[in-house]
Amino acid sequence: MFLCQQSMAQKVEFTEYDMPNGLHVILHQDHTAPVVAVSVMYHVGSKNEVIGRTGFAHFFEHLLFEGTDNIKRGEFMKIVAANGGENNANTTQDRTFYYEVFPSNQFKLGLWLESERMLHPVINGIGVKTQNEVVKEEKRMRVDNKPYGNLISAIFKNIFPKHPYNWAPIGSMADLDEAKLSEFQAFFKTYYVPNNAVLSIAGDINISQARGLISTYFGEVPKSEPIKYTKVEEAPITQQLVDTVYDANIQLPMISATYRVPGMDSRDSKILEMISTILSNGASSKLYKKLVDDKKEALQVGSFNYALEDYGAYITYALPNNNTPLHTLLQDIDEEVVKLQTNLISETDYRKIQNQLEKNYISTNAKVLGVAENLADGYTFHHKNTAYTNQEPEQIRSITREDIRNAAVKYLQPSFRLVLYYLPAKNS
Structure with a gap:
């Protein structure tokens, strides 16, 4: 089975180059289907903001759909839809990603839209006021009024002071x-x-023709001053931190344990992703089988590696069943972590998680948008190594059972973590 998975992970061919204005261009030609993904990844996220002026990067995710000198307010998405396309954007702590997926005969339109966003955006009082209300509504829906909506915020405030x-x-x-x-x-x-962006295009294109079109649409965008960013170093966590958060939107409490870990460019980050697969990926995973199926102590249990550029956060969590005490859930999770720290996982489990991660990789690259984003990620977050997308399966296969045990010992220690009690708000 594993050898079969290896053969399925096809190499992604690409061409890349820098334009005179600093725009990095990545092109992947694939004539399998008559579609093309046009994407721009800006290396800016919430970490580029300052205290007192937070939310700017996410705000621009919305604001840059407002319109341009050549696109009237509210028309951007209408143009995309009218030409058979789809589009969206998203923002993280580290980058903002815009994209359109069009029938390949609308490739020029995709280039024009993204060049307009970069060269001629209209940033005025009307647009700012309009999108401010949109963002407020999004915050109410996704954070303020959503059960457990403040969980990640509460965690990050503690582990990234x-x-x-x-x-x-x-x-x-x-x-x-x-x-x-x-x-x-x-x-x-x-x-x-x-010079702070990657134009990544994947799909039914002709490389030489695409280069000419990109020069036409993006060549006049002026180069700016180099972006200056200095990573803020955090002191190591040397004793367990404990905090409590109250949420009026929940009825069931939650307990979580979070460990600050290396950023996404570290090999250990991929190992921690494998550990989360062992612990909580699917009904046969260690935590689910123990806490949900066998002991029936938890309604939900999980773990994941929240991988970011400068650091990561490895998070475990559980919601109780039958009034199980939260400290009991934490103890049971810790017991499974200790097993990883003490014993090598079985060969069967080892092959299983390798197959699962490679299957995820193959699934992402099955769509042109996934290819475009993976290529941009490789360049942006792996020391300008666009080929990282082809090296990831090899990296997965190179991780040994000993590596998994060693990473669990190195990072998942009680003295290195935050334990957060996330509780229903008390009646006033």
Whole structure:
């Protein structure tokens, strides 16, 4: 089975180059289907903000759909839909990603839309006010009124006291309300520039023709000053931290344990992803089988590696069943972690998790948008190594059972973590 998976992981061929204005271009030609993904990844996220002016990067995810000198307000998405395409954007702590997926005969339109966003955006008071209300509504839906919506924010505030990962990408509504128009305009001029961006295109294109079109649409975008960013170093966590959060939107409490771990470019980050697969991926995983099936102590249990550029956060969590005490859930999770730290996982489990991770890789690259994003990620977050997308399966196969045990010992120690009690709000 594993050898079969290896053969399925096809190498992604690509061409890449830098334009004179600093825009990095990645092209993947695939004539399998008559579709093309046009994407731009800007290396700007909430970590590029400052205290008192948070939420700017996520705000621009919305604001740059407002319109341009050549696209009327509210028309951007209508143009995409009218030409058989789909589009969206998303923001993390580290980057903002915009994309369109079109029938390949609309390739030029995709290039024009993204060049307009980069070269001619209209950033005015009307757009800022309109999108401010949109962001506020999003925060109400996804954070303020969503069960456990503040979990990640509460975790990051504790484990990143100095680093700008301290605040969530959606930021502070008060900060956005108080910001002047000139501050939004300055943020755009600093970060949404060609030398801080990757144009990644995948699908039914002709490489030589695409290069000419890209020069036509993006060549006039002026180069900006190099982006200056210095990673804020956090002191190691040397004793267990404990905090409690109350949420009026929940009825069941939750307990979580979080460990600060290396960033996504570290090999250990991939090992920690494998550990989360062992512990909680599917009904046969260690935590699910023990806490949900066998002991019936938890309604839900899980773990995941929240991998970011500068650091990561390895998070375990559980919701109780039958009034099981939260400390009992934590103890049971810890017992499974100790097993990983003490014993090598079985050969069967080892092959299983390798297959699962490679299957995920293959599934992502089965769509042109997934290929475009993976190529951009490789360049942006792996020391300009676009080929990382082809090296990932090899990296997965290179991780040994001993590596898994050693990473569990190195990072998942009680003295290195935050234990968070996430409880229903008390009646006033």
